[in-house]
Amino acid sequence: MKHFKFWHKCFVFTVFFSSSLAANAGTFEDFFSAAKLDNESVMVGLTLRGFDLNTVDPRGDSALLIAVREGSRKVALFLLEQPSVKVEARNPKGESPLMLAALKGDLDMARRLIQRKAEVNKPGWTALHYAASNTTQASQEMVRLLLEHHAYIDAESPNRTTPLMMAAHYGHPAVVKLLLEEGADPLLRNEQGLTAIDFARRGERQESADLIAAFVRRKRPTGTW
CATH class of the missing domain: 1.25.40.20 (Ankyrin repeat-containing domain)
Structure with missing residues (x-):
């Protein structure tokens, strides 16, 4: 039993x-x-x-x-x-909800996440990298939002790719122009030695390449003879 x-x-x-x-x-x-x-x-x-x-x-x-x-x-x-x-x-x-909201161009969601203290800056890939990769013109507002919340404009990915490089290769020319106007450095190089203009040319983004080239020319000091 x-x-x-x-x-x-x-x-x-x-x-x-x-x-x-x-x-x-x-x-x-x-x-x-x-x-x-x-x-x-x-x-x-x-x-x-x-x-x-x-x-x-x-x-x-x-x-x-x-x-x-x-x-x-x-x-x-x-x-x-x-x-x-x-x-x-x-x-x-290493992706966060804010990074994906930035990639999708979901401005309202990004704002709400930032209100909940989502990190705009972090080591490696950042929300600004992802926002700069968005192909639509609306991505300008996302980039502006992140910059307003102190996103580091020349943030480097693990291979030293910057948001400007991502915008030059994948994003909209308007975002390239915005990043340049806000102080992004077009002369930085990634681990392969490529600059933003190299990224634009590899991505066959002629308008972005022209924008970067014109910006670099304007910033060069004029010589005296």
Whole structure:
């Protein structure tokens, strides 16, 4: 009889533990699905149940980062209202929610993240690098916003690429012009020895290359004869 009770308890514990694992797995999947699909009601329900809102998925992405990346606005705004949510939680690539908002050109989201003390400056790739890579003219406003919040204009990535270089190769010529006017140094070189004008030429961005070349010419001191 004692053996029966023992095995019965083991069976009950195993069933309970297995059910708990299945429930937790379902909760985990629901959490990240809600972040991707902008399902605010599911996110609110999980929050009320005490789910850790800073949990990361197998790739190391937080729910806030996913929501910003996927354009899940309702979920992103809800998460930003939760004091426990870490707005600076970065994925293994070093990307933060602010960086992705900057890349997407989501000005309102960037403002809200900055209000929550998201870091505008950090070592390595920065939000300004990402903003400068946006191909639309609207990226000017994002760049201005970041500069207003003291983004370092000549921030260097791990290979010493600057925001101006990114704008020259990928971004809009208006952003190249703005960065130059705000003091970006067009003569800096990355680890490969390339300047911003080299980036523009490699990206076949003739307008940006011309803007940089004209700026450099204006800044050269005129000789006296």
